[in-house]
Amino acid sequence: MLKKRLEGSHGKWVEELHGGLWDYRTTPKTATGEAPYLLVYGSEAIVPTKMHVRTTVSRSTSQEENNELMALSIDLLDEKREAARLRNWSYQQDVARTYNKNVRTRTFQQGDWVLRRAEKTTGKLTPGWEGPYKVIEVRRAGAYRL
Structure with missing residues (x-):
């Protein structure tokens, strides 16, 4: 994803790098099922433009309610990380099984x-x-x- 984003920028890759890293960090990964940002900070990343646009969700939530939800999210972060670790382990097992399915073992005898x-x-x-x-x-x- 990062390579694709920087591919068309030619000499201006420095300006595009920050946006590409943001995309990478906020996109859920196949192996874990979660975005790296969520696993580090405990909440979904909010795009900076959405901070200024009031939505029905942001209007209906008070500051105290938001603080309680953030505290709960942080409390559940270890469980999310453990679930992501197990999904990653399962994903690696599936990849190894698929790869090893095509491996042919050969044995040789003396004189071959x-x-x-x-x-x-x-x-x-x-x-x-x-x-x-x-x-x-x-x-x-x-x-x-x-």
């Missing part, structure tokens, strides 16, 4: 010929694999002596 991933490649045209090598010894799951 294999390729080894090259440790250093100097450019995009250099091969990414070295070999072939012969498996001399199977040490443990996934570890071989070539």
Whole structure:
């Protein structure tokens, strides 16, 4: 989102950065289901232009009632953070499950010929694999002596 916002500004990215960060901090994230601003401060962010425009909600709430609601919101902040942490953990488990679904485990036996991933490649045209090598010894799951 930040990249998209700053993409069209070319040399004026400094002026656009504050608005882009505001967007990022006040938009609910997929992993937690909450906006980072809410998890830090305990309440939804109010856009500065809405502070000057009186709505039916802001007219019907007195200062004392607003203070009570803010105190209650702060009291419930730990519970919101814990719920967001659990949603994030669940989201990470789903992502890992989806990723690992496509992983194919391969085992090699003594005497098999294999390729080894090259440790250093100097450019995009250099091969990414070295070999072939012969498996001399199977040490443990996934570890071989070539």
